[in-house]
Amino acid sequence: MVLFGKKIRNRYMLMGDILLAAFSVLASYALRLDLPVLFSIYVESMLWMIGVAVIVKPIVYYLFGIYRRVWRYASIRELILLLATVSTAFLAVSGIMISLFAMKAFSAFPRSVLAIDFLLTFLLVGAFRFGMRILSEGQSRINGFNKSQQKSVIVIGAGDAGAMVVRELQKNPQLNMKPTGFLDDDREKLRKQIHGVPVLAGLDDLGKVIKSRVVDEIIIAIPSAPGSAIRKVAETCQAYHIPYRTMPGIYELLGGIVNVSRLREVAIDDLLRREPKRMETDPSQSILKDRVILVTGAGGSIGRELCRQIAQQAPGQLLLLGHGENSIFEAILELKDSYPDLCMLPVIADIRDMARLQGVFRKFQPDVVFHTAAHKHVPLMEINVEEAISNNVLGTKNVVRACEENNVEHLVMISTDKAIRPVNVMGATKRIAEMIVLEAANRTHKAFSVVRFGNVLGSRGSVVPRFKRQIAKGGPVTITHPEMKRYFMTIPEAVYLVLQASHMGKGGETFVLNMGQQVKILDLAEDMIRLSGLEPGKDIEIVTMGIRPGEKLSEDLWDEGLNFAPTAHPDINKVESDDELTKTQLDETVSRLMELSTSGDKDKVVQFIEETIPGAKLTHEALDLTAIT
Numbered sequence: 056m057v058l059f060g061k062k063i064r065n066r067y068m069l070m071g072d073i074l075l076a077a078f079s080v081l082a083s084y085a086l087r088l089d090l091p092v093l094f095s096i097y098v099e100s101m102l103w104m105i106g107v108a109v110i111v112k113p114i115v116y117y118l119f120g121i122y123r124r125v126w127r128y129a130s131i132r133e134l135i136l137l138l139a140t141v142s143t144a145f146l147a148v149s150g151i152m153i154s155l156f157a158m159k160a161f162s163a164f165p166r167s168v169l170a171i172d173f174l175l176t177f178l179l180v181g182a183f184r185f186g187m188r189i190l191s192e193g194q195s196r197i198n199g200f201n202k203s204q205q206k207s208v209i210v211i212g213a214g215d216a217g218a219m220v221v222r223e224l225q226k227n228p229q230l231n232m233k234p235t236g237f238l239d240d241d242r243e244k245l246r247k248q249i250h251g252v253p254v255l256a257g258l259d260d261l262g263k264v265i266k267s268r269v270v271d272e273i274i275i276a277i278p279s280a281p282g283s284a285i286r287k288v289a290e291t292c293q294a295y296h297i298p299y300r301t302m303p304g305i306y307e308l309l310g311g312i313v314n315v316s317r318l319r320e321v322a323i324d325d326l327l328r329r330e331p332k333r334m335e336t337d338p339s340q341s342i343l344k345d346r347v348i349l350v351t352g353a354g355g356s357i358g359r360e361l362c363r364q365i366a367q368q369a370p371g372q373l374l375l376l377g378h379g380e381n382s383i384f385e386a387i388l389e390l391k392d393s394y395p396d397l398c399m400l401p402v403i404a405d406i407r408d409m410a411r412l413q414g415v416f417r418k419f420q421p422d423v424v425f426h427t428a429a430h431k432h433v434p435l436m437e438i439n440v441e442e443a444i445s446n447n448v449l450g451t452k453n454v455v456r457a458c459e460e461n462n463v464e465h466l467v468m469i470s471t472d473k474a475i476r477p478v479n480v481m482g483a484t485k486r487i488a489e490m491i492v493l494e495a496a497n498r499t500h501k502a503f504s505v506v507r508f509g510n511v512l513g514s515r516g517s518v519v520p521r522f523k524r525q526i527a528k529g530g531p532v533t534i535t536h537p538e539m540k541r542y543f544m545t546i547p548e549a550v551y552l553v554l555q556a557s558h559m560g561k562g563g564e565t566f567v568l569n570m571g572q573q574v575k576i577l578d579l580a581e582d583m584i585r586l587s588g589l590e591p592g593k594d595i596e597i598v599t600m601g602i603r604p605g606e607k608l609s610e611d612l613w614d615e616g617l618n619f620a621p622t623a624h625p626d627i628n629k630v631e632s633d634d635e636l637t638k639t640q641l642d643e644t645v646s647r648l649m650e651l652s653t654s655g656d657k658d659k660v661v662q663f664i665e666e667t668i669p670g671a672k673l674t675h676e677a678l679d680l681t682a683i684t
Contacts, residue, residue: 075176207271208234354385358386458501532598556624564629
């Protein structure tokens with residue numbers, strides 16, 4: 056059957072609507088009039104109205120799209136659509152019948168039958184469609200029901216997501232999963248029912264519920280839940296050997312973030328195993344307000360976050376200096392969107408190019424410099440020794456010299472825990488860079504300082520993005536050693552504390568951030584797998600690859616034997632250092648390092664570093680190019 060040149064898929068629905076249209080008119084006349092009067096006076100108008108109804112109503116239904124609806128999944132929205140459709144059909148039929156009566160197409164017409172027909176049509180058409188839904192669901196239950204195989208399921212979260220999970224399980228019995236209860240911390244929901252399923256208790260009572268009733272599986276349906284809550288549920292399930300799964304957030308599903316493996320998107324804060332540090336900033340107290348600020352390495356993870364937080368403190372001008380034009384371009388675009396009125400300028404430059412650096416400093420005269428530019432990937436720098444020395448050491452020396460010659464008020468260098476008793480080239484070059492900054496501070500009495508911290512979660516080239524890629528591919532997740540530990544902090548936390556330390560710097564300080572306890576990389580990997588909604592060792596394997604060149608099992612934030620003192624901020628400590636070199640010694644060290652690195656003799660470079668840096672013990676093992684990832 057064709058209507059407006061388009062084939063209607065549901066022919067039976069159309070035929071039913073035609074029959075219901077005719078029946079509704081007949082019933083309307085029967086309810087309105089006595090039967091003898093009906094056939095003697097009004098039969099002509101009744102026949103006209105039946106003809107109009109069976110033509111007009113299906114056309115209106117088609118135009119409103121109700122033949123394109125899958126009524127098995129009908130809801131309140133479909134009911135509202137049906138009301139609008141029947142109302143429009145009522146107006147159309149009423150207009151035609153009243154016009155025909157006015158043109159004397161028939162002699163008598165009880166106009167009240169129009170209202171009766173409207174009510175009957177809405178009830179009949181609605182009952183027809185929702186009856187189809189009931190029959191369809193009943194058939195599905197008959198086809199899919201297998202009581203012996205049904206699993207008893209507890210749903211964590213009695214919100215919209217949990218209700219949706221229960222409804223879908225009830226509508227699809229072929230899944231053989233029967234929801235038997237909710238757990239939710241909202242006390243107002245306790246002992247109430249959602250889709251006939253009771254809210255049993257709060258999340259803290261999961262263990263008691265598992266003990267007191269049959270539970271075959273747990274479904275975590277709180278897409279916005281923090282990692283700590285999901286981790287707690289997962290640990291309880293593991294303790295009682297109950298399988299569990301995590302429902303992805305609806306926004307993740309709609310946005311295409313979740314791939315075919317339906318992974319929950321893991322937030323960085325979920326991995327901290329502690330509450331994120333509070334970040335409270337008073338721009339009026341900032342040394343950055345109305346000043347010219349220059350950030351080296353502004354396209355990197357730390358540099359870009361520095362620019363974001365500096366922008367919040369109303370600087371006069373922000374200079375984003377970096378060697379990679381694409382990363383600087385992306386940073387500028389992002390900042391322009393958030394801070395359209397901020398005066399900012401991209402500066403494409405290499406800190407190893409002293410002439411270029413001096414030109415930039417002379418032209419813009421920065422008041423405060425944050426030096427984040429550095430090579431940081433440990434195994435790569437074990438192979439590219441010359442690059443590590445030229446960028447991390449010579450580059451820092453150039454930045455410090457440019458700051459001295461152009462009267463920069465504050466210089467803050469970002470350093471790493473790998474600079475303490477270094478066992479790799481990257482850490483050793485960062486320790487020498489620290490010495491360069493601190494020597495200049497002590498010699499010139501300028502507010503030059505160092506801020507040292509450990510790993511940041513989610514930075515480019517770090518372990519978290521790599522684990523995410525491996526999990527998305529189905530594994531395995533690779534770690535170097537089951538006892539490997541690291542300090543971890545989020546990028547915003549680290550940068551916030553760097554800015555707080557910059558306010559305290561008077562000159563020559565080494566600030567160390569309080570990063571909490573070290574976390575095993577193995578625990579981090581397992582957390583990421585569980586928070587993605589999967590099970591370590593079952594869904595995703597974890598494989599140990601062996602320690603890479605230049606790595607050690609755990610890191611230190613300061614040398615043993617040195618004193619450290621608290622500062623005005625509870626998460627920042629100040630370390631006293633007594634191993635600085637004089638300017639002459641540092642100049643000779645940098646020159647000698649550059650000379651040895653260009654010769655390509657790594658053994659001599661290693662020997663010289665060990666003689667120069669207290670506690671340094673670099674690896675001498677042969678490098679395997681396949682071990683850098």
